[in-house]
Amino acid sequence: MQLIIGDYNYSSWSMRGWLAARASGLPFETVQIPLREADTADHIGRYSPSGRVPCLIDGEGEGRIAIWDSLAIAEYLAELNPALWPADARARAVARAVSAEMHSGFTALRTHMSMNIRKDYAGHGRTPEVLAEIARIDALWQDCRQRFGMQAPVAGPWLFGAWSIADIMYAPVCMRFATYAVGEDALSPLACRYLGEVLTHPHVQEWRVAASAETHLIAAYDSYG
Structure with missing residues (x-):
């Protein structure tokens, strides 16, 4: 492939x-x-x-x-x-729903907090619309972790216990939260812990290293200088 x-x-x-x-x-x-x-x-x-x-x-x-x-x-x-989705049918349905919500939503976050891994844009992009979407993401992460990710027999650090497509869909959101310093001031403790887990996932780290090594610039994506 x-x-x-x-x-x-x-x-x-x-x-x-x-x-x-x-x-x-x-x-x-x-x-x-x-x-x-x-x-x-x-x-x-x-x-x-x-x-x-x-x-x-x-x-x-x-x-x-x-x-x-x-x-x-x-x-x-x-x-x-098939291990890319949760094995349980109910958990899998919710995982697909939260993945689809990310796929089609959160337009304010995308507009005002575009992904730019090499930058430090702390304090930027926090419009009322973006803050509302951050609150929705926080609630979504908490719900998935509490109902599925923290429950036996699949308990683990991810939204549905094991690393899945749902976590992958939100990984670039975690990149944005790192760039724009969205942390304890805007997220619940449970969401903050999950954010930290994603940022240190080995595959996410691979991507971050590759991003840091790039030299190609796109001025239109450097929203805040």
Whole structure:
């Protein structure tokens, strides 16, 4: 398989696709295309029918398929490795719901706290709309941890006990919270502990190291200088 991604530093959707691929345990090659360059669209267009990243390519010739949406990529990989979703049907349904909420929502957070791993934007971006979305994320994390993640027999540090697609969907949110210093002043103790766990997950650390090593800049994404 090949996974087509954008910048490690800026591309939150690429991060989700990459984390899902890493969590699947399946072999894949990463193809990185810097975003917002004159030839970016041409390069991405060779792989992705939508012209966007991430895009997962599997197979060759007539059997080749392209999957050009991060949640669809995660679902496809879960078909190959079902452990990417919780085993319990009720927990799995809630995990899909919270993943879909992230996939389609939190537009204020995305607008005012764009992912920029290399920056320190402490104090920026806290509009009333963003604070309301942070409160919703806090409530969601608490609910998942208390109802599923902390309960036997699957108790563990993640939303549903074991690392899953639900955690992967919120990992770029944790990147934003690190950049914009969203912590104890805005999150409950339970959510703060979960945030710390995500930030130190080995796969998340791999992504952060790659982002720190990049030199490509996108001025439009450097919202606060």
